[in-house]
Amino acid sequence: MNATLNRNIPDRDAFLDRAYALYETFAKSLDVACKPGCSHCCTRDVTVTTLEAYRVFKALKENGNLALIRKVLADDQRRFQPVITTNQLAELCASDGETPPEDPPVSQNPCPLLDHGLCSIYAHRPFGCRCFVSASNCGENQFADVDPFVLTVNTIFMQFIEHMDTPGLFGNFSDVLGFLDSEPHRKTYESGCISKLPQGMVFNRPIPVLMIPPEDRDRIRPLLAGLQNLRSICSL
Ligand code: SF4
Ligand code: SF4
Known part of the structure; x- marks a missing residue:
């Protein structure tokens, strides 16, 4: 993967827009x-x-x-804070490295953006919300029933989105929104010059290797081609 990074936010945002649309088409094919x-x-x-x-x-x-x-910022309940990004995980897996210990996402506290069971920012919701799908009702089963291929697709999209947002940050939705709520922080992000890592967040990384199990390689090819195509359309 080419490590030359485009810091132009409108180009990266155009990529995100199209990646969301590509994923939506894929999600519509799922039961x-x-x-x-x-x-x-x-x-x-x-x-x-x-x-x-x-x-x-x-x-x-x-x-x-x-x-x-x-x-969102007023709601200070316990939340998951990642210590590594998806691309860091890919790097560690590829080099047989040890993954750092991480508290599992177990808070189950409701998202403060829920309004009577509906998302108040639905059209703009992040990828982590778009890719959370289940073949059966999670409320009844107490777990999400997700096909392993869907998990592979989700991981690949996350790897591309992170790659496109390098340099940039990865963290809990509330923490990253809180960071961008500050104008000086927003400006450092817009200029691609975040120098100090905010508490509870990690720096994004370029893709070192795509995490695709051998059994998914053929099936994922069209989506992968779609994502690569978006990169060239968006000059990334
Ligand atoms: S879709 Fe995402 S942002 Fe919207 S309410 Fe659910 S968790 Fe919150
Ligand atoms: S709770 Fe489970 S079944 Fe319901 S929308 Fe979320 S992922 Fe789908």
Whole structure:
């Protein structure tokens, strides 16, 4: 993977837009139990890149809805904070390295952006929310029933999104939104010069190797070609 990185946020945002559309087409081909109002998966544990949260921030600002960010920041319940990114994990797996210990995402505290069981930022929700699908109702079974191939697809999309947002940050949705809520922080992100790592977040990394199990290689080829094509369309 070419490590030359484009810091232009509009180009990266155009990639994100198209990647979301590509994933939506894929998700429509799946037989899932997900439906509006089903929100057991909407917890405080969603993780995002700065690029995804920046899009949410911009949309809320344009709609005069920044009060929603205050709502997220006011909700100080326990949340999952990742210590490595997806691409760091890929790097460690490829080199037989040891993954650092991490608290599992177990808070189950509801996402503060839920409004009567519906997402109040649905059109702008991050990829971590888009890719959470289940073949049966999670509320009834107490777990998500996800085909291993879907997990591979989700991982690949996360690897590309992280790659596109290098340099940038990865963290809990609330933490990254809180970071971007500060104008000086926003400016450092926009200029591609975040020098100090904020607490609870990690720096994004370029893709070292794609995490595709041998049994998924043929099946994932069209989606992979689609993602590579988006990179060239968006000059990334
Ligand atoms: S992932 Fe589970 S909880 Fe979320 S919408 Fe689908 S079935 Fe409902
Ligand atoms: S942002 Fe929306 S879709 Fe994502 S967890 Fe919160 S309410 Fe659910």
